[in-house]
Amino acid sequence: MKTIFEQSVPGRPGVGLRELKKDLTGLIPQELARDGLPCLPQVSELDVVRHFTRLSRLNFGVDSHFYPLGSCTMKYNPKFIEQAASLPGFSRLHPLIPQFRGAGHFAQGALEVIYETERLLCEITGMAGFTVHPMAGSHGELTGAMIIAAYHKDKGRNRSKVIVPDSAHGTNPASAAIAGFDVISLESRDGIIDPQALEAVLTEEVAAVMMTCPNTLGLFEQHLPRIVELVRSVDALLYYDGANLNAILGKMRVGDAGFDVVHLNLHKTFGTPHGGGGPGSGPVGVCARLVDFLPVSRVGKQEDGQFFLSYGHPKSIGYVAPFYGNFAVYLKAYAYILRLGREGLIRVSENAVLAANYLRKRLENHLEIPFNRTCMHEFVASAVRQAAKGVRAVDIAKALLDKGHHAPTVYFPLIVKEALMFEPTETESLDTLNQFVDDLIAILEEVEQDPAVAQSAPQKTPVSRLDEVKAARNLELTDQCRLVD
Numbered sequence: 248m249k250t251i252f253e254q255s256v257p258g259r260p261g262v263g264l265r266e267l268k269k270d271l272t273g274l275i276p277q278e279l280a281r282d283g284l285p286c287l288p289q290v291s292e293l294d295v296v297r298h299f300t301r302l303s304r305l306n307f308g309v310d311s312h313f314y315p316l317g318s319c320t321m322k323y324n325p326k327f328i329e330q331a332a333s334l335p336g337f338s339r340l341h342p343l344i345p346q347f348r349g350a351g352h353f354a355q356g357a358l359e360v361i362y363e364t365e366r367l368l369c370e371i372t373g374m375a376g377f378t379v380h381p382m383a384g385s386h387g388e389l390t391g392a393m394i395i396a397a398y399h400k401d402k403g404r405n406r407s408k409v410i411v412p413d414s415a416h417g418t419n420p421a422s423a424a425i426a427g428f429d430v431i432s433l434e435s436r437d438g439i440i441d442p443q444a445l446e447a448v449l450t451e452e453v454a455a456v457m458m459t460c461p462n463t464l465g466l467f468e469q470h471l472p473r474i475v476e477l478v479r480s481v482d483a484l485l486y487y488d489g490a491n492l493n494a495i496l497g498k499m500r501v502g503d504a505g506f507d508v509v510h511l512n513l514h515k516t517f518g519t520p521h522g523g524g525g526p527g528s529g530p531v532g533v534c535a536r537l538v539d540f541l542p543v544s545r546v547g548k549q550e551d552g553q554f555f556l557s558y559g560h561p562k563s564i565g566y567v568a569p570f571y572g573n574f575a576v577y578l579k580a581y582a583y584i585l586r587l588g589r590e591g592l593i594r595v596s597e598n599a600v601l602a603a604n605y606l607r608k609r610l611e612n613h614l615e616i617p618f619n620r621t622c623m624h625e626f627v628a629s630a631v632r633q634a635a636k637g638v639r640a641v642d643i644a645k646a647l648l649d650k651g652h653h654a655p656t657v658y659f660p661l662i663v664k665e666a667l668m669f670e671p672t673e674t675e676s677l678d679t680l681n682q683f684v685d686d687l688i689a690i691l692e693e694v695e696q697d698p699a700v701a702q703s704a705p706q707k708t709p710v711s712r713l714d715e716v717k718a719a720r721n722l723e724l725t726d727q728c729r730l731v732d
């Protein structure tokens with residue numbers, strides 16, 4: 248397939264520009280003026296439409312295919328929330344518009360969205376305060392870790408360590424390290440945290456324990472009450488990685504369970520698809536004693552009902568994002584929460600957990616499942632049996648593409664060999680789940696007869712199997728501008 252530059256034909260215009268009537272040279276500072284014409288392909292409007300429509304059809308997304316990617320909820324996001332985000336009153340608002348009615352009332356609605364989204368997230372998680380500013384899950388973790396550091400510093404304590412279980416998402420230790428902590432890795436036992444192992448490393452130097460619950464194996468941390476007790480006993484804080492809230496929405500409030508800090512990924516659970524590098528939103532919630540440390544600005548509500556931005560919080564960690572974070576993403580979450588309501592959110596987690604357990608049960612005789620017990624929103628299988636025949640997790644993942652399904656997450660978490668992590672989500676019908684399982688079982692049965700088929704998959708995708716090492720090492724780059732001249 249040709250790139251848009253390769254389709255360029257000299258003299259074929261897409262848009263016509265009129266000659267300028269006035270000479271603008273004096274208006275544009277010399278250092279900002281172009282030396283020559285920009286390098287743009289010369290294509291007609293129809294060329295452009297066909298090119299990008301063709302490209303979009305090559306895409307593999309939730310809107311076209313089942314996408315059972317684990318640890319990173321990829322569920323269908325209903326279209327009505329896109330309407331909410333594109334309302335001109337929101338989408339055309341300038342971030343510096345005056346906030347009060349007297350000066351122009353345009354920002355009041357947006358401030359109300361921030362205020363109400365934070366309030367709803369407090370309600371859902373049981374936390375005392377929230378900030379919607381962080382722009383990704385990992386950014387939320389960093390914000391949370393900075394709040395934890397500021398809290399201990401304020402108390403005059405020297406706390407340099409953060410404990411992270413080996414079943415955690417890789418961003419957890421990275422965020423703690425960037426916030427200046429030394430990271431202690433905690434080995435899990437039977438897939439979950441072992442309170443005795445935790446006790447052995449918990450000292451007065453520990454600032455926090457970062458947990459994901461359910462963890463990346465899709466397992467609920469059964470010793471949670473004991474863990475909370477242990478963490479409290481050394482005055483450390485308990486952090487909850489709530490990137491994937493799909494398993495516990497409406498079922499458990501992390502604040503009630505004893506967590507002090509939580510981040511959510513709105514671009515996984517609350518209505519925005521994730522992937523492709525954003526935009527995302529990773530709001531952070533805190534318990535009452537940490538509210539003073541939240542980033543600025545904050546939104547308050549006056550007695551007369553007007554909303555206002557406030558900056559005067561001396562203990563605040565300061566700014567973590569320009570302006571107010573990714574407004575459109577949390578606006579979508581706000582619309583999503585209001586539309587689903589309490590009952591709807593509860594059904595999300597019930598159906599997500601049911602679908603994951605359904606897949607697990609149907610697959611348990613075909614794939615090794617190392618921790619084969621009731622899972623939450625996802626579970627991890629292992630292709631060790633198939634690997635013995637020369638077919639690895641990656642081959643099974645590629646073979647699924649030929650059947651029209653996105654691959655599950657592979658080789659994560661690291662503690663399971665040949666890991667295949669499935670998260671079907673609540674948005675798929677039983678028919679889709681059955682089709683997926685039937686296709687996967689057919690692949691696994693074929694592995695027994697003829698391993699070469701999976702080893703050489705995919706055959707039906709626009710691009711067949713790549714030599715990934717070669718693709719990374721010998722990148723073929725073309726100077727697109729050369730094609731235009």
Ligand SMILES: *Cc1c(COP(=O)(O)O)cnc(C)c1O
Pocket residue numbers: 318319383384385386416418419459488490491512527529
């Ligand atoms: C996705 C994810 C993150 C990181 O979120 P980003 O928005 O990609 O930075 C952190 N923790 C868990 C458990 C996740 O699934």
